[in-house]
Structures are given as structure tokens and as C-alpha cells.
Amino acid sequence: MSLIDDVLICTQRMNPVTDASLSSPQSVDRQYKYLKPSVFWSIRQGFPRRLSALIVMISLAVPLLLWSLISYAQVVPPMFLPTPTAVVQSGIEMFINNDLISDVLTSCGRVLAGFVVAALIGVPMGIAMGTFYSMESLFAPFVGTVRYMPVTAFVPLIVIWLGLGEESKILIITLGVVLYNAIMIADAVKFIPSEMINVAYTLGATRRDVLFRVIVPATFPSVLDTLRVNISGAWNYLVIAELVAAQTGIGFRIIQAQRYLQTEKVLFCILLIGLIGLAIDYGLKWMSAVLTPWADQTRH
Template sequence: MAVEGRAIDGPAAGAPAAPDAGSRRPSAAPWLFRLRAPLPRYVGPAFAVGTSFAILGLWEFTARLGLTTPMFFPAPSAIFLAMVRMFAEQHLLWHAWISTLRVWEAFLLAAVMAVPIGMLMSGYRAVGAALEPAVDFIRYLPVPALVPLSIIWFGVGEETKIFLLWLGTFFQLVLLVADDMRRVPQEYVEIAYTVGANQGQVLKDVAFRAMLPGLVDNLRITLGWCWTYLIIAEIVAADSGLGFVIWAARRYMKTPEVMAGVVLIGFIGLATDQLLRLIHRRAFRYLA
């Protein structure tokens, strides 16, 4: 082809040359070096399991070399053997079940109370102005310092344990719910009013549905906080539960049994957290 007497056989003058197809080599693992790149399906679990075993192996190796004192920092194998013995001889599974029931009872009570209160605090500024200072004040109070008061108020029965677990969860959750409600776009509310919805319908059918993905995630996080107060709750005249088992073993310096109880709490929490993550992914596929 000729233009004004000049033959053009290649790209136009001044245009960058097309890169050679052979020079474009895909990276062997592009997901490893790209920001926020999705991992292949089985790579994430493989990394998690591999890293966990590497940490346990390093811990076991350090203990076997005698670099730690078994009384204060036993090897993973000693903790595992202690846990097996506790399952067989000390009814550890039953204690774990009792602790799980206590945590869930307190957590569900906190959630049932915190969700409507947090929505009202964010939806109605007068409610937020009235309640937020008190909520902020109480959530900074250390739960262990309130153990003597809780015994005076509720005695040494089951109510005190549930109250302490509830106390460590409720006031944090109220503010998280209020933040979720605050993130609901104002356009949603205005459109709902435009089509004739009343305030109750806006709260229930528009705001609650819009904030639900974030709310479920915050419930998962606060459930973990509730587990962290278990030991405090179960040292109050308790004769059952993982906190009781850990506290009793501490008296006799049975460090492997103490750490076995702590590790079991971690396993229960991890399993629950992963289950709630799975439910979140299945329920809100559109967020993926």
C-alpha cells in the first residue's frame, strides 16, 4: 500500500512496536506477587496448614533442645498428650460443652439486645445522643474489676457467669451495629419513603437488609471477644467449664493441662469462626 508515494509495510511512524509474543512470559505464580490477587482454590488452606505445622515443628524442636523449661513452656507433644489424658480421665469434652453453652447463651442475649438498640441509636439522633455516652463509658470498664460487684448482685450461680460474658460483648456490639446502620446509604431510605414505606418498614425491610452482611461479620468478631472473657467468668465459684479446668490445673502448676485447656478454647473458636465465615460467603455471594 502506498500513501503519497511512500510505501508503508509496518506500523505507522512514531507508533510503538508491538511486543514480541515470545517476550510476554506469564509469571509462574502471579497471585503471589500481585496486590489483592485471588489465591487458587487450595493454595490458601495449604499455606495455613503448612505454616501451622512449621510453627509447631519449631516449637517442638526448641523444647527438645532444652531451650525452654517444661514447667513453664512445655512442648506441643506434651500438651497433646495432656489433652488426650484429660479427655479420657477428666471429662474434658463435657467441660468444653458447658463452656460453649455459656458463651452462646451470653452472646445471643447480647446480640438480641444490641441489634435493635444500635439501629435506634444510629437511626434516631436523639436516641444516639442519650445512650452513646453511657455505652462508651461502660465499654471501657475492665470486666475483671466488676467480678466482685457481679457476685454481690447475682450471687455465685450461673447468672454471674452469663452476666460477665454478656458484659464483655454487649457494649462493644452496640457501637458496631450503630456503625453498620450509619453506613446504609441515605438514598435507600429516601427511595423507600418515596414508594410509601413507613418508618418501621424502612428500618426492617431496607436498613436491616442493607446492613446485614456487615452485621453478620461483626457478630462473628464479637463472638470471639465473648470467648476471651470465659476464664474470668468461670473462676467465680465454678465447678465446670474450661475456665474451671484451667484454673484448677494452675493451682498445681500443671502447665501442660493449662495449655491444653487454652488450646482447646482456640480450636473451638477457630472452628466456629470458620463456620461463620462459610455461612457469610454462602449467604452473601454477591459480595465476592
């Protein structure tokens, strides 16, 4: 049995549920109050999979239906809102004639590189800020100030510092994500009950044991959730990064199509980024369910 399991067991023993609390007048009154069963509004009590799939289909079909009605009826000129058919046809043309698959791979590589660097910096910084008051005093003023500065304002400086190569694009994506990783993970560490740490010390743990065998395992599910949420920010900063003298990438294709008022190509590239992001999100959810099955009992 690991140290964190021992800590959890001892924490539960320190806060037992007594028979007196169960036999109090308030509990007696509450046991006769029953909630009416509800499918849609039940709180963490599961949901039928078929109904969930139906709601997902409706949530996707309604915007598509509205888009089709407005565009095919030409309520809005095609230059502003092309039809779904025109968007799909332009996408097929871009894959065949413009080698869009190469742009997709290039953009994915940039996002991956920038996001990995942001994770390697932000995750340890967040754990340190949430664990040690000294590290919070050291990093919090810097992080709290810089995170309000727009990354786009640093683009001219980044070009001067690193030039127009891939390094500047990766740095822009990293700067857009790294501080949010640190802040969210630091908050997750602070939510660890103090009783767990005190029990670990009682069992003879050192500071190193508390950090690596209590705090890090307890924070790991929140780290995965933080990375899953903030990877969307990496894709948002991709277009800004590919403004820096890029000749390839999905963001470059969007900017190029914008210059020639090719709205259907712009929409297709935006939808393509959304699909890639959705696939990444579900992939990280699956990874979180596999690596941390204890973190969310509703997954089962």
C-alpha cells in the first residue's frame, strides 16, 4: 500500500462519522425528505448514454441547420457566409491542390512543441508555488504581472530576439500558455487537505516524501485536466505565431485566404482546427481516464 493510501485511511479515521450525528434531529427530519427522480437534472448520478448521444447530435445539428438555411436561402451574400457545400468543396480542393495535409502536420508540430515546453516549465513552477510559500513569494508577483500582458505585444521583440524561424513561433505559443498552466496547477495543489500532509509527517515521511509521494500523486489528475484545457490556448495562439513570416501552416492558409476574400477556405480551416482540437480533447480525456481512474467515479 502506498503512502498516499495510508494518508487517506488515517485522514478518514481522524474525521469519523459518529452515531450521534446520524441520530440528530436534523438527520431524522432529512431521512423523510425524498427528491423527485430526474433524468436531466440529477447531480452526478449518471445519464443514459443513448439520451446523451441524442443531445450531442442535436447540439451539432442545430447550428448546421441554421447555417444551411441562411446560406442556401442567400439571406447573407456568399462572400460573408458561404454554403456548407462550398466550404467542403474548397477543403477538398485545398487538400488536393494546395497540399493542406502538410500544413496540418506543420501546425500540429508547432503546437506540440510550444505546448510541451509550456508544460515542462509551467507544471513544476505550479507545483512549487502551491507547495512552498517561498516559491509563491518568488514567482507569484512575476506571474501575476506578466499574465496580463498581451502576447501579441511581444511579437516584434520576439522577432528581433529569435528571428523569423520556427523558434519564434514556438516561443509565442509557449508564452500564451505557460503562465496559465502554472497558476491553475498551483491552485490545485492548494486544494490538497492539510490533514493528508500532517498524517504523512505522522507516519514518518520526510519533506521529499510528502512532495513526491503525496502532493504530486494527489495533483496529477488536476495536471492532466489543466493541460487538456490549456491546449486550446495553444491553438488560439497558433494563428498569431504563423503571422510571423510563415509560409506553411493552417494559420498561414487562413491569412492567405483572407487576403483574397476566400471566405469558404477560411471557414474550412477554422472548422478543421476545431475538429483537430476535439480529437485532442477526447484523446486527453481517455488518457486521464486510463491513468487516473480514481479521480472521477462518474466515468464508470
